[in-house]
Amino acid sequence: MAVKTEKITFPGSQGHLLSARLDSPDGEIKGYALLVHCFTCSSNTLAASHISAALTEKGIGVFRFDFTGLGSSEGEFSNTNFSSNIEDIKAAIDFLRSQNKTPQILIGHSLGGAAVLRAAENVPDLKALATINAPSDPIHLRHVLNSSIEEINSQGYANVVLAGRTFQIQKQFIDDLEKHKSLDYLKDITAALLIFHSPQDKTVEIENARLIFTAARHPKNFISLYGADHLLTKIEDADYVADIICSWVNRYMSEKKETTREDDPQGVTVTEMGEGRFTQVVHAAGHTFFVDEPVDVGGDNRGPGPYDLILASLGACTSITLRMYAEHKNIPLKGIKVTLNHEKIYNEDLVNCVETNARLDLINRDITLTGDLTPEQKDGLLRIAEKCPVHKTLSQPSVIKTSLKTD
Incomplete structure (x- = not known):
């Protein structure tokens, strides 16, 4: 199926223009999905690209964007935190709603998964939600930043190398993580939930998947990504996730019809x-x-x-x-x-x-x-x-x- 790609900018939670793209099937559109990238990544990761391609092939439009200060979006990453990421997602949802393209599916990778879980309340008609190697509690980032925590606490910030790139992490980022410890919000999510996680994930341990699964209500499913790394850098792993998501969401997506x-x-x-x-x-x-x-x-x-x-x-x-x-x-x-x-x-x-x-x-x-x-x-x-x-x-x-x- 042919795909139409539209480059888009929209205002994020801090007023900066965020860079986005909307991939739509060239034909009947069954619905829309919002795909959210991982911590310090961008919307053009291998996993995001393959999942988007698979969904559009099945007639679902996919919207993905770069968080404030990342990818091609405006703003300073150092001024963002987990709360602002959630607000960026809400801004994306509001933008799609204004275009009559309210997403019925939310998909989040890593910290993006934790963020879409918390933003789900902003989509009353949400039908399906999928997380990939997501932390149950964003505070897990402390162990990723563990070697720099003392410096961050003493001078208010530190320059940290993540995935080969240097980012300035401020103390407000660490402090904000403490606000999101509770998992009580999961019991209020009524959409179908699909949890992907790799037992070999060294960045976010698989115990996080168990905690999310236990706290969430049915319908919920868990898929083991045995042998995959945290970012799904192998094409076969990205394709596997994409194929399963496509089959799974088909159960919850009804044919779109005109409503009078x-x-x-x-x-x-x-x-x-x-x-x-x-x-x-x-x-x-x-x-x-x-x-x-x-x-x-x-x-x-x-x-x-x-x-x-x-x-x-x-x-x-x-x-x-x-x-x-x-x-x-x-x-x-x-x-x-x-x-x-x-x-x-x-x-x-x-x-x-x-x-x-x-x-x-x-x-x-x-x-x-x-x-x-x-x-x-x-x-x-x-x-x-x-x-x-x-x-x-x-x-x-x-x-x-x-x-x-x-x-």
Whole structure:
């Protein structure tokens, strides 16, 4: 099967542009996988390349990226840590979600495996998760850095040679590892889990696989990579892992089909995520996304807030209505941008307001139109904006009926 490769950059957790690639089958796509590389490596390792090739051959698109400060990504590796790696993965998931390519499969190699396990909560529709020679606890890195720990603690950093390259490891990196000791989070992962590990792995001992397997819930499987090294540098080992992953995920991947609103008679459902204080999981017309509150009001900022969605609905409806009108009237409208904000104002700020001492909702909507438009065409488009369905819903009284149901 032919493969299409797209080079991509997206903003990481620290604001730097991260380098990525999306390999897609040239045909029907069953779903998407996010493949995460090992500690101090890049997304172009032998194992990553072979796993990606095998999955795309089976109709699954694969997204892989370089962590901040590694490979072709921007930023300084010395300013990163395990927590920032997890946040980079979440940023990648959010980017894919924005492109309507939310991953249903997560695959992580070595420390990348430990990171995807902890990032899995960010993918509510995750179906399958695979780790390769992954540590159960990232604190195991201390023994890799053992000869430099005293220097790191005394002067705040040390230059450490890893896999033939020199990296600056700061004390904050070591301190951050201590935050991720618990394995309790594994019992909350509902996706199918496949654990690969080599008994001969001298970097991450196979005991780590046992600890992950014991703490995780079913469905879960373990595959021994007997004779393989930690990085899967032998082609036959990389191919073996790739082939098994392809067969395994096929069990959990259903054929992708178009979802219509008629397929979801309940309409929109909102469920408390159970992680974080306010995070909600929204299912609407076959799509899944998060709604949350900003950090400054006690949320985790995992998604837009409720009022953001109201503004987004009005903005999207406005733009769609304008596009339909322009096409119908053959207006040379090239682009539409709608910017909105919401505020509460006192009635004295409005003309002809009858009530007193009341606060009113004001939505400011600015519309930017591009194209060779006449003044008459612009005026016509502005009038049509006032007639979009969501505008009408928001600007006239509505009735909300609420009932209490029990499971």
